[in-house]
Amino acid sequence: MNLWTLVWRNLLRRRGRFVFTLAGISMGMAAFVALMTIGQGLTKEIKKQAQGLGANLVVTPKGWCAYEQISVLTGEQLPEAIPMPELEKIRGVAGVKSAIPYLNEKTAFRNQPVPVIGVWPEEMRTLQKWSIDSGRYFNSPDERGIVVGAAIAKQFKLKPGDEFTVRGKPIPVIGILREAGSKDDIATFIPLTLAQQIYDVQDKVSFIAVQVSDLEKMEATSLKIQEVANVAVVTDKQLVSSVLSIVGSVGAAMQAVAAVGVLAAAFGIVNTLLTAVHERRREIGIMQALGSTRRTLFMAFMLESGLYGLLGGILGVTIGVLAAYLFGSYLTDNAFTASLQQSQTVMIDYGTIILTLSFSVCLALFAGLYPAYRATKLSPVEAMRHV
Amino acid sequence: MSDAIIELESVSKTYGSGAAETKAISEVSMTVERGGWVAIMGPSGHGKSTLLQLIGGLDRPSAGRIVLDGSELGTLDAAELAAVRGKKIGFVFQFFNLMPHLTALENVEIALWLGGGARSNGRAMDLLERFGLGDKAHHLPSMLSGGQQQRVAIARALANEPDILLMDEPTGNLDSGSEAELLALLGELNKAGKTLLMVTHNPTVASHALRLVRVKDGRIEEDRSNGV
Secondary structure (H helix, E strand, O other): OOHHHHHHHHHHOOHHHHHHHHHHHHHHHHHHHHHHHHHHHHHHHHHHHHHHHOOOEEEEOOOOOHHHHHHHHHOOOOOOOEEHHHHHHHHOOOOEEEEEEEEEEEEEEOOEEEEEEEEOHHHHHHHHOOOEEEEOOOOOOOOOOEEEOHHHHHHHOOOOOOEEEEOOEEEEEEEEEOOOOOHHHHOEEEEHHHHHHHOOOOOEEOEEEEEEOOHHHHHHHHHHHHHHOOOEEEEHHHHHHHHHHHHHHHHHHHHHHHHHHHHHHHHHHHHHHHHHHHHOHHHHHHHHHOOOOHHHHHHHHHHHHHHHHHHHHHHHHHHHHHHHHHHHHHHOOOHHHHOOOHHHHOOOOHHHHHHHHHHHHHHHHHHHHHHHHHHHOOOHHHHHHOO | OOOEEEEEEEEEEEEOOHHHOEEEEEEEEEEEEOOOEEEEEOOOOOOHHHHHHHHOOOOOOOEEEEEEOOEEHHHOOHHHHHHHHHHHEEEEOOOOOOOOOOOHHHHHHHHHHHHOOOOOHHHHHHHHHHOOOHHHOOOOHHHOOHHHHHHHHHHHHHOOOOOEEEEEOOOOOOOHHHHHHHHHHHHHHHHOOOEEEEEOOOHHHHOOOOEEEEEEOOEEEEEEEOOO
16 A cells, blocks of 8 residues: 555546546647647748748848738738839849749639649749659740649649640649648649730739848848839748738637636636545544644645546647547638648647646646645544544 | 553643634643553534544644644644554544545555555555455445445555554444444554544444543533543
8 A cells, every 4th residue: 555556546446537637738729739839830830931941031022911921931822013113123123143933823624623833934943942753844934834743743643745734724734843841832833924825914013022142131131122113022031920820810819718728627627626524524533533634635635636637738738639630720710721731730740648637637736736725734533523 | 561552741722813713622632552442422513523633743732732643743844744644643523434436446556655654555455455355455345335345445544654643533424333343443452552542422332442431511520530
């Protein structure tokens, strides 16, 4: 017989109460873990896409809203709003190493929407370090052909030589990109001139990705660009933070709900243990008669409480991770995740799991303080009077 | 002549204060020799159990001093008092007071653990076997008869080999057969050197003790040796 045996027996003697108290803490923790897991996965994905852009600065038309900024990262359709002459002006700014235009459009292929992005073939290849899975890359800046992302090729079973249609116009598939795990997998690429011709926007692009030659002078370069051209400029970090703030505000609201759940579960533990102290007051008296110190009694209740936290935490983490996998895509259904595969937005992070377990145990221990204190305040005579 | 193991000097215990003040024990002084067997009798509510609780260190007196085997209880802090309860005293209660969710064996083991004595399961099992409960070791108290439960309670009280056994109506809930068995057992323990102090209503039970103390209104009314 030792403290652990006694506590374990005590924990299990009221099975119903044990199960429901545990359910309370598990559910609270599960909600917490699920939201953290989804949130972290999403944040990581957003940062990865921003890196994939390969730009330090993004030149956009003035007055773009956050939704449009998100679309830069997702490859969604965008208004074609920057005239080509502006691009030339930007290319002329000192400190600009490269400025590459994007024309983000969309077409229907076999009744499915598919992003079509007009690019400068050579510049894009240098920027993105794409590799070709099958077929080949563009031979000239205005070749009539289309290079298809890995996921799109798989979805439509496309191979080099097949015919793709953009706005009803037939274009031969010349190459398939190797899977990159980014938005490029779910897009198709054609030379910018061809895209401008098909979409009838002869001298306009959606946005421009700019690489600066000196990162130290990024701010100055950004200001200069805005001086010479009638455009807005955001840094890659601003872009990410603006996207994260949208995702984050939704996440914060959900996490607040989870926190209320966790708090309610903690009160559940307090309630269960106070009832247990009341029920066991005679046994507490007997234990004191048998030589138990107040410290032992205190430890017994704290341990019982801590076990609720640990078991509830383990159950909660398991349920939460499962829930994140099963429902993650519904919970985060927004413009950003809509274009991503579901699994990419869910990330299991051992840090989160350890944090949640520690939090659960600490919270339970905190909840156990008052009941444990009450147990030590019982006098043996008082305690044994309740026969 | 043996030495004193329990000494009470002008011990009083009052409950409440002001107009509601009740004096449970009034200036009681008595001495119990090592190896003695004292029966405390008296009407209900006249302080018998309170006296036992004070001697056992379960409660502190309002005035006076209690010395138990050389330790003055009033000078001990809560942890030291707990250690005295665990090592020097074995308690036996009227309602057995076993832990309902622990087996007979575990009920004895918990005393070994809390008293800080020998922690081996062997000792707990030996005690149960000695009291004829070897085959009931893994039964819960609810599966045992009253007599069996009281024997488990005595095994528990003896777990840490205390010198003193304090019993509050130990036969109160036993049939006459179990009562006779228990008294025989107590006789053996007393012969083996244990000091026994028991509160009882039952004159037959009291007649087995070597000394009889009658308590009334919180005072000792009579204190005489028992002509056995």
